Amino acid sequence: MTTAHLTVDRAFTVAEVPHRLFGSFVEHMGRCVYTGIHEPGHPQADSRGFRQDVMQLVRELGPTVVRYPGGNFVSGYRWEDGVGPVEDRPVRIDGAWHTVETNAFGLHEFVDWAREADVEIMEAINLGTRGVEEARALVEYANHPHGTYWSDLRRKNGAATGTTQDPFDIKLWCLGNELDGPWQIGHKTADEYGRLAQESAKAMKLVDPDIELVAVGSSNRRMPTFGSWEHTVLSHTYEEVDYISMHAYYQEHDGDAASFLAEAVDMDAFIDGVVSTIDAVKAAGKHSKQVDISFDEWNVWYQSGLDTEDQPHQVAKGWQKHPRLIEDAYNVTDAVVVGTLLHSLLRHGDRVKIANQAQLVNVIAPIRSEEDGPAWRQSIFWPFARIAAKARGQIMRLAVDSEQVPTQKFGDVDAVDATVTWDEAAGKLVLFVANRGLEEAADVDLNLNGLQATAISSAEVLAVPERGDRLTANLVDSQDAVGLKPLTDVGLQDGRLHMTLPAMSWGVVELDVAAA
Numbered sequence: 001m002t003t004a005h006l007t008v009d010r011a012f013t014v015a016e017v018p019h020r021l022f023g024s025f026v027e028h029m030g031r032c033v034y035t036g037i038h039e040p041g042h043p044q045a046d047s048r049g050f051r052q053d054v055m056q057l058v059r060e061l062g063p064t065v066v067r068y069p070g071g072n073f074v075s076g077y078r079w080e081d082g083v084g085p086v087e088d089r090p091v092r093i094d095g096a097w098h099t100v101e102t103n104a105f106g107l108h109e110f111v112d113w114a115r116e117a118d119v120e121i122m123e124a125i126n127l128g129t130r131g132v133e134e135a136r137a138l139v140e141y142a143n144h145p146h147g148t149y150w151s152d153l154r155r156k157n158g159a160a161t162g163t164t165q166d167p168f169d170i171k172l173w174c175l176g177n178e179l180d181g182p183w184q185i186g187h188k189t190a191d192e193y194g195r196l197a198q199e200s201a202k203a204m205k206l207v208d209p210d211i212e213l214v215a216v217g218s219s220n221r222r223m224p225t226f227g228s229w230e231h232t233v234l235s236h237t238y239e240e241v242d243y244i245s246m247h248a249y250y251q252e253h254d255g256d257a258a259s260f261l262a263e264a265v266d267m268d269a270f271i272d273g274v275v276s277t278i279d280a281v282k283a284a285g286k287h288s289k290q291v292d293i294s295f296d297e298w299n300v301w302y303q304s305g306l307d308t309e310d311q312p313h314q315v316a317k318g319w320q321k322h323p324r325l326i327e328d329a330y331n332v333t334d335a336v337v338v339g340t341l342l343h344s345l346l347r348h349g350d351r352v353k354i355a356n357q358a359q360l361v362n363v364i365a366p367i368r369s370e371e372d373g374p375a376w377r378q379s380i381f382w383p384f385a386r387i388a389a390k391a392r393g394q395i396m397r398l399a400v401d402s403e404q405v406p407t408q409k410f411g412d413v414d415a416v417d418a419t420v421t422w423d424e425a426a427g428k429l430v431l432f433v434a435n436r437g438l439e440e441a442a443d444v445d446l447n448l449n450g451l452q453a454t455a456i457s458s459a460e461v462l463a464v465p466e467r468g469d470r471l472t473a474n475l476v477d478s479q480d481a482v483g484l485k486p487l488t489d490v491g492l493q494d495g496r497l498h499m500t501l502p503a504m505s506w507g508v509v510e511l512d513v514a515a516a
């Protein structure tokens with residue numbers, strides 16, 4: 001048994017839980033849109049083709065904001081192809097994923113879908129093959145009330161397709177996607193991108209001064225230009241943008257589960273590095289405003305060994321419509337890692353204000369669906385759903401005194417990784433906690449300074465199921481193999497919370513608290 005002592009003090013908080021930290025991502029890639037959220041003719045589809053079984057799971061997952069329409073896809077996308085009468089929309093080649101895009105689903109459909117799902121839209125523009133003119137036209141099309149060419153076209157297209165005609169009122173915009181990557185259509189140097197992003201941002205804000213903009217940061221921490229890319233891009237755009245993006249995907253390499261379980265250490269360091277770069281540009285440029293982080297792609301992703309440096313993604317063979325692409329089946333280990341990645345995002349809630357798990361359905365996603373078939377929750381659904389539902393109020397600074405576990409990649413790391421939120425108005429304190437030890441259970445206690453815990457209102461844990469192992473996953477014929485169960489070994493003693501967490505598990509404990 002390993003042990004860990006955790007301490008919170010009501011005087012030490014990090015930040016208010018950012019509402020947009022529980023975002024997701026819908027890309028025109030593989031089966032995320034087609035046969036994912038949209039499948040006309042499916043028994044569960046409504047008259048617009050929106051799958052209601054998937055919609056119900058999306059609501060249960062609880063994303064607050066959804067990035068759309070890409071990803072790599074957006075860098076070759078013409079948004080005009082996806083509006084107007086469906087029968088008039090062109091069928092195009094999507095170079096990013098080597099697929100055929102029918103454009104049967106476009107911006108109006110996504111706005112209607114997002115409104116029903118009760119999520120904010122985060123719209124990405126194409127700064128790969130396009131530029132300032134198309135960017136400002138899109139903002140005018142989306143947000144201008146009426147009486148101009150683009151806004152009246154929106155109303156006409158809405159009327160023609162039975163979708164919304166009202167202004168979409170999209171506040172949050174991404175200035176392109178991963179343009180530092182040689183695989184990206186329209187890949188650019190930091191200077192080329194920085195200037196284009198600055199001028200696009202200026203033009204977009206002239207159309208709608210209330211929008212918020214995300215500049216493209218590095219595609220991952222291993223990029224050779226990581227650091228200098230952010231510095232150069234922000235040196236051009238600091239006054240125009242509100243956020244810089246981060247992307248990170250993690251996977252287990254060669255059975256090294258211990259290092260994989262500790263990847264939140266990497267995420268912590270990655271975020272700290274980007275914060276330092278932002279603040280260096282701020283100081284050197286004598287800026288007073290603060291730019292924050294949009295971690296707009298993160299997840300576990302088993303990237304294929306066949307990928308090369310120039311094309312680090314699997315692409316489809318031939319030219320198919322919505323082929324199966326990167327439909328990773330997530331296991332227990334992945335769910336524990338996803339829990340700890342969410343802890344890392346919360347720990348940095350003072351600077352990470354937006355985060356999007358990539359993606360929402362089928363493509364490296366918490367939700368799976370089959371064409372003409374069922375929809376179900378993957379293992380990684382559970383930590384996301386619980387944290388999105390329960391993390392409220394203040395993120396607390398947490399002192400962790402934990403026994404260590406050895407890892408090849410990071411050396412010794414804390415066996416127990418955790419974060420705490422405290423909602424004073426509701427009188428709730430929630431502990432999100434993972435035991436990264438592969439073999440041993442963990443004895444964990446939480447000491448609350450300045451707060452009095454009166455009751456445990458709920459306690460759940462996700463661990464290796466009785467009939468399974470750490471690689472057990474929820475598949476089409478075993479949809480509930482991995483999930484949350486009541487945590488029974490938990491109690492309050494002298495105002496302290498005590499629990500025993502099984503080896504390699506993720507848990508959530510909610511307490512009723514009052515000021516001591």
Ligand code: AHR
Pocket residue numbers: 027029070071072073177178219297358359
């Ligand atoms: O989410 C899958 C892909 O990963 C996105 O299209 C791209 O931005 C990233 O490299």
